[in-house]
Amino acid sequence: MSVAVTIESVEKRFQNFPALRGVSLDIQPGELVALLGPSGSGKTTLLRVIAGLEQAERGRVLFGETDTRELSLRERRIGFVFQHYALFKTMSVAENIAFGLKSRPRAERPSSAEIKKRVSDLLELIQLPGLEKRYPNQLSGGQRQRIALARALAIEPRVLLLDEPFGALDAKVRKDLRAWLRELHRHTGHTTVFVTHDQEEALELADRVAILHDGRLEQVGSPDDVYDHPATPFVCQFLGDANHLPVKVVGSQAFFQDRPVLGGLRQNQGGPASLYVRPQHLRIVDDAPLALPGVVEHLRRNGPLRRAEVAVEGLPRRLDVDLASQVAPAIGERIRLRITHGNLFAAA
Numbered sequence: 488m489s490v491a492v493t494i495e496s497v498e499k500r501f502q503n504f505p506a507l508r509g510v511s512l513d514i515q516p517g518e519l520v521a522l523l524g525p526s527g528s529g530k531t532t533l534l535r536v537i538a539g540l541e542q543a544e545r546g547r548v549l550f551g552e553t554d555t556r557e558l559s560l561r562e563r564r565i566g567f568v569f570q571h572y573a574l575f576k577t578m579s580v581a582e583n584i585a586f587g588l589k590s591r592p593r594a595e596r597p598s599s600a601e602i603k604k605r606v607s608d609l610l611e612l613i614q615l616p617g618l619e620k621r622y623p624n625q626l627s628g629g630q631r632q633r634i635a636l637a638r639a640l641a642i643e644p645r646v647l648l649l650d651e652p653f654g655a656l657d658a659k660v661r662k663d664l665r666a667w668l669r670e671l672h673r674h675t676g677h678t679t680v681f682v683t684h685d686q687e688e689a690l691e692l693a694d695r696v697a698i699l700h701d702g703r704l705e706q707v708g709s710p711d712d713v714y715d716h717p718a719t720p721f722v723c724q725f726l727g728d729a730n731h732l733p734v735k736v737v738g739s740q741a742f743f744q745d746r747p748v749l750g751g752l753r754q755n756q757g758g759p760a761s762l763y764v765r766p767q768h769l770r771i772v773d774d775a776p777l778a779l780p781g782v783v784e785h786l787r788r789n790g791p792l793r794r795a796e797v798a799v800e801g802l803p804r805r806l807d808v809d810l811a812s813q814v815a816p817a818i819g820e821r822i823r824l825r826i827t828h829g830n831l832f833a834a835a
């Protein structure tokens with residue numbers, strides 16, 4: 488039932504504005520891919536091109552071996568949940584879910600008893616049994632989005648496209664629905680593209696994450712791949728906090744202002760480079776050969792951790808340092824920092 492989706496060199500312009508600039512992506516049958524990128528990066532446009540709601544100027548999209556241009560909208564069998572609430576307000580929950588089935592030509596339409604059964608099975612599946620007779624304005628935001636998903640699933644889609652389905656919900660509900668969707672996907676196994684601009688959501692939910700930036704795919708990989716081995720400075724900074732240090736590489740060492748700060752590099756081209764270091768990869772040390780001196784200027788809470796902001800001479804911005812189980816330093820204290828891990832990129 489689920490199908491592979493192949494996106495080949497897709498380009499899409501609006502007037503003169505290039506919204507997609509040569510995007511290629513292979514999605515396996517049953518895979519859950521998160522499409523992640525900042526606002527305006529082309530996520531919705533790519534989803535609409537896959538759905539056939541938008542025509543690409545160049546490139547093509549295949550479902551299995553078939554060019555989607557050879558398929559009618561109905562034949563594509565797309566389940567789409569849009570970015571903003573999209574339930575029909577004047578229809579009950581049951582009518583909403585059954586919409587795609589009821590609008591099929593008579594020959595393909597299931598009997599009304601079958602439709603009724605399908606609706607109640609789907610409500611069971613999305614863990615909202617018995618809500619058939621409610622209307623959208625009698626549901627919470629999270630319930631509405633689950634109904635929208637049930638409606639998309641009702642047609643037994645070959646491909647499920649979800650455009651920020653939880654975007655309008657509060658953080659706690661989003662987290663619950665994220666785990667719920669992951670579980671639902673394990674049961675149903677639809678080839679799914681999930682759009683989000685929330686990096687945590689993408690990393691937690693997806694088999695693979697595809698990162699869009701200005702209409703280009705910057706990197707595609709497993710959550711661990713893209714987080715631990717970002718291909719570009721953009722990906723590194725977009726996926727989580729990262730401190731930036733301009734360095735110079737000589738041999739296997741990186742130097743910040745003639746002070747060695749990171750060793751054991753495998754890079755063999757020397758010269759100026761950009762080093763990105765996540766707050767959890769900076770450790771306060773008593774003394775170490777490769778340490779960076781600084782002054783603690785501010786302490787703040789960051790989720791479960793405390794974080795220190797450390798001023799380092801020669802850096803325009805303070806370094807963010809996670810204090811895991813370390814004793815918090817005092818404001819004004821002079822400390823030394825050791826970099827335990829960093830991502831190095833050739834200077835632009």
Ligand SMILES: Nc1ncnc2c1ncn2[C@@H]1O[C@H](COP(=O)(O)OP(=O)(O)OP(=O)(O)O)[C@@H](O)[C@H]1O
Pocket residue numbers: 501502504506524525526527528529530531532533570684
């Ligand atoms: N119909 C249109 N006409 C003109 N420009 C458009 C049209 N649709 C999208 N764009 C432009 O294309 C770019 C990509 O838009 P898109 O909606 O794909 O972004 P997005 O990544 O989904 O952003 P968001 O996270 O805000 O939803 C934007 O700069 C947008 O202004």
Ligand SMILES: [Mg+2]
Pocket residue numbers: 530531532570650
């Ligand atoms: Mg969008």
